[in-house]
Amino acid sequence: MKNKTIIISSFRNMTQSSKRFISLLFMALLGVGFYAGISSTSQDMLSTLDTYLDQSKAHDLQIQSTLGLSKADLASLEKLSDIDSVQGIYTKDELIEPVFSKAAPSKKDETAIAKVIGIPDKLDKISLVKGRLPQKDSEIVVEEAYLTKNKVKLGDSLKMTDSDLTNETFKIVGTVKSPLYFSKVHRGTTSLGDGQIDYFMYVKPSVFKQDAYSVIALTVKGAKEEMTSQTAYLDKIAAAKKEVESIKEAQETQRFETVYADYLNPTAMASGLVKRDSLPPAKWYITDRQDDTGYKDFIDTTKSIAKVGRVFPVVFYVIAVLISLVSMARMVEEDRSEIGTLKALGFSNPAIALKYGLFSLSATLVGGVIGMFIGLNLIPNLIWNIYTSLFTIPKFIVLFQPVYCLTGLAIALICICGGALVAVYRELIYTTSILMRPKAPKAGKRILLEYVPVIWNRFSFSNKIVMRNLFRYKTRAIVTILGIAGCTALILAGFGLKDSITDIVKYQYGNVFKYDKLVSLKASTDEQPLLNDLSKNKEVAHMANLSMATKQVSSHGEVYDVTVIVPDDIQTFKQVISLNDINDNKKAVSLTGNQAIISQKLAKLLKVQEKGSITFKDSRDETHEVEVGKIVENYIQNYVYLPKATSQAIFGEYDTNVVAVKLKNKLSTQADQKFDASLLTNQSVASVINSRTTVSMINDTMTSLNLVVLILIVSSAILAFVVMYNLATINISERKREIATLKVLGFYDQETDAYITKENTIFTIVGIIIGLVSGVYLCHFIISTCETDTLMFVRHVNTLSFVFASALTTSFTVIVNLITHFSLKKIDMIDALKNIE
Structure with missing residues (x-):
């Protein structure tokens, strides 16, 4: 009966103190909603990626070789106990040129670099977006970005000249999405052009004349059941990778002897014209999903969101504790005489505390549940919509995450209800007689300002009361x-x-990059006619010949793909790119000597400082260590700047493949487009990157x-x-x-x-x-x-x-x-x- 009375009294208080109840409800709603929403977002994104990769049967491991991979390699991998499925895939990096009719003179005739892949039938399966898949060797499917960026449509054709392909011209019959390229930013690197692949495309495997596979994709037994990138998944991948490495040396030797069979016969060896050590070896490169830059960026994004989810809710909950403590303390103080009466009637301290516990518990539960549903549905979808500009995964999956919901609700209950109980028991320690009398007001005290007459005497009466109350x-x-x-x-x-x-x-485009155009040159062309035309153009203020290529750089066990920029002339280079020392008030520095200059984010990733060193690999897989001279300002992408002589010592002959152009004045949009169009008419120009377009x-x-x-x-x-x-x-x-x-x-x-x-x-x-x-x-x-x-x-x-x-x-x-x-x-x-x- 007593407990029933307490419960009725508690619910009556919810009506009488509705403002206080609603305020506690909102504190719980915000705290739980924000915590559950932000925390579950990273897990929802990870689940979305995992589901997409599982449905596409994306590889867990991938093998590439310097001499290609044979069917014998495929057969040996299929016998491994940890390997579930194996797929040999043909690929080629190609220069792509659109083939337009004379009726479409407005379209630009640009050359792009594409990764052309034979459509796999078991692993890394593509999904059709528009049109259909190729049915003939003369047909091709592309990614949507190729159509939109090059103003191409289905039914148009493109051209690639390669003796290893059965066709030269291909008709575009559809657009697809690939689990290999769900990042819109990263397409991989190549030895063609500026070293960066622009698009991916798929053709029938029969288009490739080559016998050897370019890549072998593998899935690991039991990996599909685990969440990608999580510990259990990584452990299975590591075990399978170790098993693959156990046959690596034997398969490399077998491939080497097969490829060079004509050179390694006894007659050829006896002649002394051929030495075994002089022949390029067959070397396997075994990679997993973690080695893919786009995949790594996605996983890093989920981790960043998870970190944010651990920061902001803390502030919400701290404020919730403070507010609930003060709010409930005031409520208890208002009910002081009632608490004394209840104690006099024989109600125990826990029974009295139940009244206020139920009040705060009800507010927290109602607010927490509402916040949970709002947070779980609203925040993940909003954040995912942001990242659709970076990743192309077909469908976002929002899951109910009971762990985050219950954790958020538990924290709210501890914070708000805990504050309420603390406030109650601070009063319950007093005897009944004391509680039934009004609380004695605090004794008046002089405040610090009263000891400063010059200030205090200038206050009005009401202002003096305000100042006293502030300290009271x-x-x-x-x-x-x-x-x-x-x-x-x-x-x-x-x-x-x-x-x-x-x-x-x-x-980035004010302090660091000063150029307005980045003109990419076609391979094996003479850039001098272009330079002559630019030098005569009244709109051009400066131009610089550059070599730009994507290379792999490492230090302290960290490995990253970066853009290496090598200027042909230091003086012209200074006019288009500014190297600002972050350790010397961003003072401009020169690229001299045999030291590398690296961007600040790359220095952080590689854990390297000035006078430290970074390592490059050349085409023969030999390592070259270069000292870091300066660390410079940079905000987008990672760059390494090398002197021409240093680059030649590492990578061989210097070759200009990009011309950076700085204009005298900013052109109107129409004039800017006209300027680009005139550049593209030059036979040596492959493409033009407009800084205005990039910035946009x-x-x-x-x-x-x-x-x-x-x-x-x-x-x-x-x-x-x-x-x-x-x-x-x-x-x-x-x-x-x-x-x-x-x-x-x-x-x-x-x-x-x-x-x-x-x-x-x-x-x-x-x-x-x-x-x-x-x-x-x-x-x-x-x-x-x-x-x-x-x-x-x-x-x-x-x-x-x-x-x-x-x-x-x-x-x-x-x-x-x-x-x-x-x-x-x-x-x-x-x-x-x-x-x-």
């Missing part, structure tokens, strides 16, 4: 300031994250990240409002008698409002100042966890972001002060002033 209610003051500071810090971190992301384009594309990608910022800012803003409103409500409830006394003494409504709102304003100002300072550090911490291997965010927060964060918090104070005005008008003076006893 210390707990409420500290909680209010911390709550406002925390919310302001979150809002500023959101704006700062936006600044750091969006400014990288401006810094990157900005479009970066703009999509504003959704993440919007999620953060909106959540923080709601939190800020709930905190300020809740604390303002507590402030009024604590001082009803005081406010009623002022009204009886003849204070006008405006004067009574000022009595409260001045305190709110002071708290807001102090909270904003602390929040802005801490927000900068929070923003930098978030940036350091969110960066990918190819991006270096700018570590700064723009002045406008400080203004916006301050303005948002201030606007909430104004709204709360307006609500406070109407709450103060509703105070019943007689009820507030009557003797409690």
Whole structure:
């Protein structure tokens, strides 16, 4: 019967203290929703990738060889106990030229580099997007980007001249997606052109004349049942990789002897014309998914989101603890005499605590469940929509993640209900007689300002009361300031994250890359006619011959694909690319001597500093160590700059394949397009990369990240409002008698409002100042966890972001002060002033 009475009383309180109940509900909703949503996003993305790769039967391991791979290699791999399935695949890197009719003169005749692959029938299966798959050797399917970027449509043709292919011209019959290329950014490297593959394309395997496979794809037994990139999956892959390596040497020897059978016969060897050691060896390269740059970027992205999911909710929960503690403490204090009465009637301390526990528990459960469903569905989908600009995975899978939901709810229960129980038991320690009497007011004390007459005597009477109250209610003051500071810090971190992301384009193409055009040259062509034309062009200010190629660089066990830039002439190079030393106030440095200059993000990834060293591999797989001279400013992609002599010593003969062009003035869009079109008419030009177009594309990608910022800012803003409103409500409830006394003494409504709102304003100002300072550090911490291997965010927060964060918090104070005005008008003076006893 007693427990029933307590439960009824608790539910009655939910109606009577509805504002307090709703505020606790919103605290739980925001905390659980944000935690469950952000935490589950990384797992949803990983599950989406895993499902896509499983459905496409994507390889777990891949083998390539310097001399190709034979059917004998395929048969030997099929016998391994850890290998589930094996697929031999033909591939070729090709220069692709669109074949247009004379009726379409407006289309550009550009050369692109494509990875042409024979359609596999078992592993790494492609999915059709439009059209159909090739039925003849003269047909081909391409990725959608090739059509859109080159203004090509289904039914058009393309050309590739290669004696290893049965056809020269291919008709485009469809577009496809490939599990090998779900990243829109990375297409791999090649020895053709600038070293970067632009597109992937698929043809029938019979198109390839070669006998040897280019690649062998393998799946590992039991790997499909595990989540990709997770420990259990990686353990299975490592075991299978070790088993493959056990037959590696024998298969390499067998392949070597097969390929060079004519050279290794006794007659040839006896003649002395051929030496075994002089023949290029057959060398296997065994890679797994982790070695694919696009895959690694996706996994790194999920890890970054998971890290963010461990940072922001902490702030939400800390504020929830503070607010719930103060809110419930005030509720308990208001019910002080009732608690004493209950104790006098024989109710135990746990029974009385149950009343307030149920109140906070109900608010937390309702808010937590609502937040759980909103967070699980809204946040992952919003974030995934952002990353669709980087990855092409057909369908996003949102899963119910009970672990994150229950964890988030458990934390909320501990924070909010724990705060409520702490507040209750702080009162229950007193005896019944003490609880049944009003709590004695604190003894008045002089504050520090009263000892400074020059300042204190200038205050009006009402201002003196405000200043005394600020120091009288210390707990409420500290909680209010911390709550406002925390919310302001979150809002500023959101704006700062936006600044750091969006400014990288401006810094990359303002401080580092000065050129306007990057002209890629066709292989084995003379660039001099092009240079002569450019030198005569009145729009051209500077131009520089460059060699740009993607190479593998390593240090301290870390290996990365980077763009290596080698200038033909140092002086012209300075006009198009600026090398700014990050360790010397971004002072411009020259590329001299035999040292490499590397970009700052690459230095961080390779764990290398100035005077350290990095290692390159040449075409013969021999290593070359180069000392790092300077580390320079860079924000997008990773670069290594080498002097011409150093490059020749490592990679052999120098060959200009790119010309960087800087214009005298910025051209209009129409003039810019005309300039590009004139360049493409030159026989030696393969393609033109327009910096304006590149900047626009990157900005479009970066703009999509504003959704993440919007999620953060909106959540923080709601939190800020709930905190300020809740604390303002507590402030009024604590001082009803005081406010009623002022009204009886003849204070006008405006004067009574000022009595409260001045305190709110002071708290807001102090909270904003602390929040802005801490927000900068929070923003930098978030940036350091969110960066990918190819991006270096700018570590700064723009002045406008400080203004916006301050303005948002201030606007909430104004709204709360307006609500406070109407709450103060509703105070019943007689009820507030009557003797409690």
